[in-house]
Amino acid sequence: MNSTPTSRASIKKYETWLLDRARLDGSHKIDAFKKLGGYRAFETMLKKGMTPAQVIDEMKKSGLRGRGGAGFPTGMKWSFMPDPTKDPRPRYLAINADESEPGTCKDRVLMERDPHGLIEGCLIAAYAIRAQAVYIYVRGEYRLSYERVQAAILEARAAKLVGKNILGSDFSCEIHMHKGAGAYICGEETGLMESLEGKRGHPRPKPPFPAMAGLWGQPTTVNNVETVFNAPFIIERGGDWHAKIGTGDGKGGGSTGNFLCGISGHVNKPGVYELPFGVTAKEILEEKAGGMWKGRALKTWFPGGSSCALMLGKDVDVVLDHDSLKARGSSLGTAAMIMIDDTTSIARVMEIIARFYDHESCGQCSQCREGTQWLAQIFRRIANGQGQPDDVATLESLAMGMAPGKTICALSDAAAIPTLSAVRLFKDELIECIRAQRDPLHVPKPVYAVAGAH
Amino acid sequence: MALAPALKSEFDELVKNYPEKRAALIMALHRVQDTQGGWISPDAMEDLAQYFDLEPVEVFGVASFYPMFHLRPVGKHVVSICHNISCDLRGAQDVIAEVCKITGAPLRGTSPDGKWTVKPVECQGACANAPMFDLDGTYHEDLDAQKIARILGGVR
Ligand SMILES: Cc1cc2nc3c(=O)[nH]c(=O)nc-3n(C[C@H](O)[C@H](O)[C@H](O)COP(=O)(O)O)c2cc1C
Ligand code: SF4
Numbered sequence: 001m002n003s004t005p006t007s008r009a010s011i012k013k014y015e016t017w018l019l020d021r022a023r024l025d026g027s028h029k030i031d032a033f034k035k036l037g038g039y040r041a042f043e044t045m046l047k048k049g050m051t052p053a054q055v056i057d058e059m060k061k062s063g064l065r066g067r068g069g070a071g072f073p074t075g076m077k078w079s080f081m082p083d084p085t086k087d088p089r090p091r092y093l094a095i096n097a098d099e100s101e102p103g104t105c106k107d108r109v110l111m112e113r114d115p116h117g118l119i120e121g122c123l124i125a126a127y128a129i130r131a132q133a134v135y136i137y138v139r140g141e142y143r144l145s146y147e148r149v150q151a152a153i154l155e156a157r158a159a160k161l162v163g164k165n166i167l168g169s170d171f172s173c174e175i176h177m178h179k180g181a182g183a184y185i186c187g188e189e190t191g192l193m194e195s196l197e198g199k200r201g202h203p204r205p206k207p208p209f210p211a212m213a214g215l216w217g218q219p220t221t222v223n224n225v226e227t228v229f230n231a232p233f234i235i236e237r238g239g240d241w242h243a244k245i246g247t248g249d250g251k252g253g254g255s256t257g258n259f260l261c262g263i264s265g266h267v268n269k270p271g272v273y274e275l276p277f278g279v280t281a282k283e284i285l286e287e288k289a290g291g292m293w294k295g296r297a298l299k300t301w302f303p304g305g306s307s308c309a310l311m312l313g314k315d316v317d318v319v320l321d322h323d324s325l326k327a328r329g330s331s332l333g334t335a336a337m338i339m340i341d342d343t344t345s346i347a348r349v350m351e352i353i354a355r356f357y358d359h360e361s362c363g364q365c366s367q368c369r370e371g372t373q374w375l376a377q378i379f380r381r382i383a384n385g386q387g388q389p390d391d392v393a394t395l396e397s398l399a400m401g402m403a404p405g406k407t408i409c410a411l412s413d414a415a416a417i418p419t420l421s422a423v424r425l426f427k428d429e430l431i432e433c434i435r436a437q438r439d440p441l442h443v444p445k446p447v448y449a450v451a452g453a454h
Numbered sequence: 455m456a457l458a459p460a461l462k463s464e465f466d467e468l469v470k471n472y473p474e475k476r477a478a479l480i481m482a483l484h485r486v487q488d489t490q491g492g493w494i495s496p497d498a499m500e501d502l503a504q505y506f507d508l509e510p511v512e513v514f515g516v517a518s519f520y521p522m523f524h525l526r527p528v529g530k531h532v533v534s535i536c537h538n539i540s541c542d543l544r545g546a547q548d549v550i551a552e553v554c555k556i557t558g559a560p561l562r563g564t565s566p567d568g569k570w571t572v573k574p575v576e577c578q579g580a581c582a583n584a585p586m587f588d589l590d591g592t593y594h595e596d597l598d599a600q601k602i603a604r605i606l607g608g609v610r
């Protein structure tokens with residue numbers, strides 16, 4: 001634990017809590033979970049008669065920021081829900097378990113290996129915002145996650161932890177599971193709500209914000225799995241305890257606590273690791289992921305999923321937290337580090353990224369629908385040795401027309417940001433591919449290079 | 455055609471989870487696909503429309519939005535291969551080549567004997583164990599040529 005809020009964490013020795021249970025086999029059953037201290041925070045909160053306002057206060061004190069990608073302060077988000085004495089409408093908590101950001105594979109670990117931890121987090125969050133129902137929106141492909149969380153709900157219900165008058169209190173809360181069906185855009189919070197209502201996942205214009213008009217037009221809070229998973233630890237140990245870990249400034253700024261970091265790509269030991277904010281990307285790469293594979297050099301990397309700006313290999317000395325990454329022109333996103341070695345073509349990397357956003361654009365906004373399609377086509381032809389002289393300038397102007405904040409949701413930004421970073425950092429490489437009409441780092445496989453079917 | 459009675463009673467329970475019936479539509483589409491040959495036929499969509507008090511075209515509009523739903527018949531087994539970035543960096547193109555060779559199915563198509571459908575999918579959240587595919591709803595991760603041959607060879 002750090003004594004001063006600004007001191008750097010050590011990767012050699014730090015306190016863990018997020019993955020402690022997940023590491024043990026059998027933690028997904030309620031008996032094992034309870035033996036490891038599970039549901040204690042929630043039960044104590046009820047017994048002590050903590051008010052929802054007190055719970056929100058602890059969360060604010062903790063400095064916890066959302067783990068779904070945008071990093072919004074959780075306590076503040078909860079406090080946006082209207083006062084139930086003035087607004088008696090039904091209200092909901094929606095858990096975002098759509099996890100589809102390329103590189104991101106952390107929520108799955110929690111749901112498969114520690115589903116009761118998620119349920120305990122849901123109960124605390126629902127209590128704080130006074131929601132009578134929780135919907136857990138799990139991406140359709142995560143069958144094991146779905147089964148494990150569903151089974152945990154049944155166990156919790158049998159133990160009187162879910163349903164009417166929980167543990168004899170006047171708090172009642174239902175938890176329901178819901179499946180997505182393979183659309184990335186349903187991870188965007190308003191797309192998720194549309195999808196939960198049984199429609200296409202078309203994001204809604206904001207305002208109105210979910211806290212005022214969310215699911216079925218009622219007050220709704222949307223939180224990521226890992227975000228609410230943190231709540232029981234904060235309620236049990238106190239917001240002050242949490243605020244001291246990481247790079248918080250003691251005034252609610254900075255990044256506090258531990259986070260789950262998925263590291264994938266060209267590393268020796270890809271995986272999902274729990275780390276305190278304050279360690280550097282280099283430490284994670286070397287101490288956790290065993291360094292770059294095949295003794296190769298790091299060419300470029302995404303610090304937090306494919307929607308954030310690429311960084312150069314030399315920038316791996318950066319501290320992995322919200323402010324440090326922002327200062328270097330990128331963002332923490334979902335803390336999914338994708339590491340790319342020096343034998344890899346940037347045009348090829350961006351061909352895949354751009355194809356992804358083109359495939360996933362819902363098509364409501366012309367800038368996004370047309371823009372993603374063009375980006376995908378241009379990166380593809382550059383990678384295939386058919387780039388045209390103006391292509392790099394075109395990429396740049398297209399991306400500038402797509403962001404920031406020009407569309408209903410941030411998918412358009414998510415496609416524009418990595419594009420602009422690739423053009424900024426690797427302009428020479430792209431121009432050389434176009435000039436030579438050949439990408440020296442990429443041999444296209446013609447048989448499989450058929451255009452993506454939507 | 456009418457909805458199978460077992461499904462109907464399942465849906466009767468499901469809709470109780472939501473303030474509006476229609477919310478259960480995507481869950482219902484999954485159940486139809488999982489229990490009726492791996493795809494959602496026009497007839498099934500009509501049955502669902504009737505059950506949910508919607509126009510068939512509305513059900514189609516929803517079903518066609520979601521890449522997991524197959525609106526045309528598929529092979530007996532479906533292999534969904536992730537071709538997004540973390541998998542590509544670790545050989546997804548080789549996985550695709552290997553799977554297509556063993557199954558005889560083209561990418562985005564079905565083998566002539568009707569046994570296999572092979573399709574590319576976006577990131578499946580298994581990036582730290584790339585490359586991967588999903589075979590009939592089960593993830594297979596950290597794939598290499600040997601492992602692929604063993605997994606597919608074991609399928610009847
Ligand atoms: C295109 C797009 C996709 C998103 N996908 C996810 C996702 O899969 N999971 C997630 O938790 N948040 C996702 N988000 C962020 C959500 O909109 C929302 O900010 C988040 O769920 C809020 O939870 P938090 O405050 O707990 O982080 C996505 C956002 C965008 C714009
Ligand atoms: S920005 Fe793109 S994904 Fe978002 S609503 Fe507009 S078209 Fe749809």
Ligand code: FES
Nearest residue numbers: 536541578580581
């Ligand atoms: S990129 Fe293949 S599972 Fe994430």
